[in-house]
Amino acid sequence: MLPKMLRFHFTTLSYFAPRASPFPLSLSISQAIPKPTRLRSQMASFSSSSSSKLLFRQLFEKDSSTYTYLLADASHPEKPALLIDPVDRTVDRDLSLIEQLGLKLVYAMNTHVHADHVTGTGLIKSKVPYVKSVISKASGASADFYVEPGDKIHFGDLFLEVRATPGHTLGCVTYVTGDAPDQPQPRMAFTGDTLLIRGCGRTDFQIFTLPKSTLIYPAHDYKGFTVSSVGEELQYNPRLTKDEETFKNIMANLNLPYPKMIDEAVPSNMVCGIQSKAS
16 A cells, blocks of 8 residues: 555656757756856845745636646745746736735746646746746756755745656656745645646655645646645545555556647747747
8 A cells, every 4th residue: 555655656757758858948057057056045035034924825727727826925025926837828817916915026937847738937037027937957948947856945034845756747846835943834735747636647656755734736626626735645545545556557547638738838838938939
């Protein structure tokens, strides 16, 4: 059962495997992160000794059933904010909300290279030029900053930890709120397509090493769910409560349809959602 499952990483790809991008990267690793400075230092530009308070919004794009997440340190004078998995079709809505709340958007981040929608990061950067895009180095996609496991993304006195969770794609990461007394509790994990509510992409099980109280916020839901927890998914997820061989068999026989937007979305998302560069 579960203890056996936790000993392996099932990394078969759902739709595509990261490879050398046919599109030139706009920023190399050395350009985005000048050596020897680590990313976590680059992203710690908003620091304050004041107590932190998380402002959190879960937003929805109905055509692709995608969740976008807005997080901000509302107690900081500049109210720095970030977006996780923005969608191009809802960029104006998201930026309007950020303006209404008096926030300063700092990062537009992706959990992976999406196949079912075009990311909003490129469009956001065209409208708010100082915003920096973020994606995993393993994704092979273009971005201003490339994250690796263990990196910390700071916004005000709050931060997210980067965890590699390959499986759905080799470049998938999960962003987890910090493990410190001054960070939000319970912790929150933004799992992309790796772990869904009562479902999963082809997944990496290290998510289940987080505390059972950790809240799970996926990139998609198709049944009206909004949030779960590590404990709930350990107990009720119909795929992840099976033994290893049964799980492999389930995932190998999903017979998922070819994503209708994959031929548009993947090339665009490899270049930060800037469609003119993908054409």
